[in-house]
Amino acid sequence: MKIETAAIHIGQEHDPHTHAVIPPIYATSTFAQIEPGITKGYDYTRSGNPNFSNLEKTLAAIEEAQYATVFGSGMAAITAILSTLKQGDLILAEENIYGCTYRILDKVFSKFGLKVEYFDFSNPGNYRYIAAKLPALVWIESPTNPLLKIIDIKAISDVAQKTGSTLIVDNTFASSYLQKPINLGADISISSTTKYINGHSDCLGGVVLTNHEVWHEKIIFAQKAVGLNPSPFDSWLISRGVKTLAVRMEQHCNNAMKFANFLESLPLVKFVRYPFLESHPQYDVAKQQMTGGSGIVTAILDLSLEQTKKMISAFTYFTLAESLGGIESLVCHPASMTHASIPKEGREKVGISDGLIRFSVGIEHCDDLIDDFEKALATMSIQK
Ligand SMILES: Cc1ncc(COP(=O)(O)O)c(C=O)c1O
Known part of the structure; x- marks a missing residue:
């Protein structure tokens, strides 16, 4: 299925109860349980809601990834990834990343012992630092915000893979329509869905995409344990926006x-x-x-x-x-x-x-x- 069709038909199934063509907004914080611990798939909206699941299906399909997890903003998606690290872990980041990504690394996670070093990864000569320093994560954007530097995702992913580092690509500026980082070798692709994916400047959202089951589990855990979930209404708006x-x-x-x-x-x-x-x-x-x-x-x-x-x-x-x-x-x-x-x-x-x-x-x-x-x-x- 082509992306134009997937954006309209995947995760957009008719409501099974009423056959409403557009899935409704599940404005609920909690779900009735049949017996203690037996549910219809959802128990509490911080850890899941049909509007999240619908949007996750669409976003995974359009970027050809196996797993998607949605968040309340791009920064919440970034927080989810960073929250999986531990004291002393090193991140090698592209030096021209989004200002608030720099700020959360510098002012928030550095307090908990995460270490970050910045390099110009549009220069392949600097890939040698990945091999030398063996970081937990390599963090890039392409195009970067705001200088629009382009990082060769395939080339940097080959280096990261050999050293066992996880490559994160912030795909916000390109969108799933123009670039598919996971197909190019990235372990994780994130986006602020506030931007092109929603496209109408009327809500905030974020997504983490991956093909790795282990990463997917860590990211779902972060969504519910750290409380980074979106609202059902915002997820519904993004499901509507992404169709076009x-x-x-x-x-x-x-x-x-x-x-x-x-x-x-x-x-x-x-x-x-x-x-x-x-x-x-x-x-x-x-x-x-x-x-x-x-x-x-x-x-x-x-x-x-x-x-x-x-x-x-x-x-x-x-x-x-x-x-x-x-x-x-x-x-x-x-x-x-x-x-x-x-x-x-x-x-x-x-x-x-x-x-x-x-x-x-x-x-x-x-x-x-x-x-x-x-x-x-x-x-x-x-x-x-
Ligand atoms: C490249 C990039 N990543 C992440 C974000 C953060 O997204 P949000 O504003 O949805 O938290 C932005 C926001 O401008 C961005 O430009």
């Missing part, structure tokens, strides 16, 4: 490609990054492991910091907001928003300069988005 993933992603990719080309043509723009632009340093790897460039474009304009901030507040269709992956376009300033939790020195070391802007290109008509950019520039009386 394929058509949305096609339009995100088309629009973002056009928008990136437009930005690249402007003398005012000093730097543009988009995985499917030939100027991207890992363009070949992106083409190998992704079927589209996704919807995020980053750029640095030849403006002062003050002018940059003023300009990104002047758009009509690009709303100035955190998050990404919704049908509506958003713009953000990573240094003062999504990545503010990383100290300035650390941000600059990995390339998140104060001038960097991140566009989440939505599915509006691209001409209107380009027009929006031009009008915002015009309000500042700046020559293109």
